[in-house]
Amino acid sequence: MSRTIKNQSVEQLGGSGSVLARQRREHEEMDRLMERYGALVDPGRRAAVLKQIVQLVFSHAFAEETVLWPAVRASVSDGGELTARVEEEHQQINDLVADIERLPAGDPGREDKVRRAFALIRQDIRDEEDLLLPRLQEAMTTGRLRALGTTWAAVRHTAPTHPHPVVPRRPPGNALLGIPLSAYDRLRDVLGIGGSASRGER
Incomplete structure (x- = not known):
């Protein structure tokens, strides 16, 4: 019987390098930042925290879609159905955050739109931790979970950091576009320019 990864120990998840432990750590950081955003009043500080959330959420989701969900589809009997549900949530978050970045x-x-995006992010976390990742845990050895974690982390640290709603959710389309989009996003982050690439810019 699969069970949520939310309350398992790091050892049960396969160690700190396991993809399950890495996922949960970043989910916890997302939740912490969203709580912080809600507690702030100063517009400048809120904008800075929102920028952190966007950068984390989109690099995290890109690594999932490029590395993790293909592994789920290959290892879990109903992996296609499970990942399709999460990919739909990712697309909705993409669309909302793209709108947010266009609005003053x-x-x-x-x-x-920020509140709706946060609600979707929290739902996405629950679907992943309660439904999808436990199934992957059942299907993979600890060694495979750790190897997948290493690959996931490498992609995560070179991933786009802003929404790009028209980019495919699955490889090879997302992977082929990932390198130029990552360079574009990270340059904009350094220069302090928010927003996602328009279709014309791409």
Whole structure:
């Protein structure tokens, strides 16, 4: 019987290098940052935290879609159905955050979109930790989970950091576009320019 990875020990997850432990650590960081955003009042500090959330969420999701979900589809009997559900959530988050990045800070609809995006991120975390990742845990040895974690981390640290809604959710399309988009996003991060690439810029 599969069970959530939320309350398992690091050892049960396969050690700190396991893809399951790496996923959970970043999920916890996302939740911490969203809580912090909600507690802040100063617009400048809120904008800085939102930028952190966006960068983390999109690099994390790209590594999932490029490395982790193909492994789930190859190892879990209903992996296609499980990953399709999560990919749909990722697409909705992509679309919402792309809208957020296009809207000025004072726009009345912006905060509503932020709240909706945060709710979707939290739902996505629960679906992954309660439904999808436990199935992967059942299907893989500890050694395979650790090897997958190493590959996932390498992709995660070179992934795009902003939404790109028209990019495919699955390889090879997302992987082929990942390198130029990552360079584009990270240059914009360094220069302090927010926003996702438009279709024309790509």
